[in-house]
Amino acid sequence: MKVKKIPQRMCIGCQTMKAKKELIRVVKSPEGEIKIDLTGKASGRGAYICRDIECLEKAIKAKRFERAFETKISEDIYEKLREELSNGQ
Template sequence: MKPRKIPMRKDLLSGTMQPKKEMIRVVKTKDGDLAIDPTGKQAGRGAYVALDPDGVKNAAKKKILESAFGIAVSAEFYDELYAYVDHQKARRELFGDKA
């Protein structure tokens, strides 16, 4: 039996290719709002962010999401994204890939 192909996505913050399951999707909706997409299926333009809290802090300083989506991103969204990424990383470390 052939090994399954692992879908890879490019991390918006670091530019590296990583497995899709190990990343968080951020989506710009039709209304122009940014949202964290835990299911990965929300309608809109999406970009992937790795589970790296330090990368999210650097993205806030460099305003990477603003340039990627072409809209203003509030500091509260970066805080929410940081908290979500930090939480997901901790879950993955505690429970492994099943979480």
């Protein structure tokens, strides 16, 4: 029986490779809107973050989301991410 390959993505906070299902995807849509994509299927440029508040804070401090999306990220997006991480734990 063939073993199914598990998609791997890199967390932009801690820079480690993890299974795609373990990470939260943040997406920049073709219209330029940045939002949290819990399905992992929304169209646009995606960046992945662990379900760990420390990784999120590290990514915010180093401006890794802004670098990944090549745009300024508003504070309310970061607040939504913080809420999502605190609800998940």
